[in-house]
Amino acid sequence: MDWGLKNRLSRIIKPTTGRTVMLAVDHGYFLGPTSGLEVPSKTIRPLLRFADSLMLTRGVLRTSVPPDFDIPIVLRVSGGTSILSKDLSNEGITTSIKEAVRLNACAVALSIFVGSEHEKETLLALSELVNQAEEYGIAVLAVTAVGREMERDAKYLSLCCRIAAELGAHFVKTYYCEEFEKVVETCPVPVVIAGGKKIPEKEALQLAYNAVQKGAAGVDMGRNIFQSEDPVAMIQAVRAVVHKNASVEEAYEIFKKKKKEK
Numbered sequence: 001m002d003w004g005l006k007n008r009l010s011r012i013i014k015p016t017t018g019r020t021v022m023l024a025v026d027h028g029y030f031l032g033p034t035s036g037l038e039v040p041s042k043t044i045r046p047l048l049r050f051a052d053s054l055m056l057t058r059g060v061l062r063t064s065v066p067p068d069f070d071i072p073i074v075l076r077v078s079g080g081t082s083i084l085s086k087d088l089s090n091e092g093i094t095t096s097i098k099e100a101v102r103l104n105a106c107a108v109a110l111s112i113f114v115g116s117e118h119e120k121e122t123l124l125a126l127s128e129l130v131n132q133a134e135e136y137g138i139a140v141l142a143v144t145a146v147g148r149e150m151e152r153d154a155k156y157l158s159l160c161c162r163i164a165a166e167l168g169a170h171f172v173k174t175y176y177c178e179e180f181e182k183v184v185e186t187c188p189v190p191v192v193i194a195g196g197k198k199i200p201e202k203e204a205l206q207l208a209y210n211a212v213q214k215g216a217a218g219v220d221m222g223r224n225i226f227q228s229e230d231p232v233a234m235i236q237a238v239r240a241v242v243h244k245n246a247s248v249e250e251a252y253e254i255f256k257k258k259k260k261e262k
């Protein structure tokens, strides 16, 4: 790994803790104006100072994030489907590496759909993205997207994460599952977890806690932050779990306290 790539990755995964709180706000790329992200700038701005990086598309980056705010960007560069598509796995690369460089991205993100109809195309797209991104020292995040019919268990998620790493991804985003430690152990690059659909705050903190205790390098969390009854309080509670090893009880107290302060 060259110096530039290591430097970009270390802006996302903080060397002091080896962990990261990534804020995922890329959902609109196939969901449109999803709940909590109807007006991206309103959602994103108050959260910016608490996030270690921002995962989003170029459209939302250009329109909704101040260019003078110093935050590492993880640019989603896959897409081409919508929630109305028959097959969500039919994604391609939407954004060039030159554009990622122009936008000063630290990493680019692409979904792979292992076991789906378009498995091969998405895996080859990941390989090609790694080839291109490495030329510029940009890191690649593989997102192990799960089809409606896929079982999110350790056996399947280990398969997805390991394939992503073998093809050259520098870090991987996946889901938390029972025996998550097996997913982390068998993946030679850092693994971060998605939050998944909105659940009560304390349960989402438990999810983050379990993941980091079992070896995750942190979270790339979206809905459980921006759909929270208090997103700013929630992201601070998640930070305590990820960077300070706070217990679920301690983090939930932080959530309640920050919420009350308002």
Ligand code: 5RP
Pocket: 024, 025, 026, 027, 055, 111, 143, 144, 145, 194, 195, 196, 197, 220, 221, 222, 223, 224
């Ligand atoms: C889908 C994605 C998302 O759009 C998003 O980043 C997921 O985050 P969360 O599940 O925490 O809302 O990566 O594959």
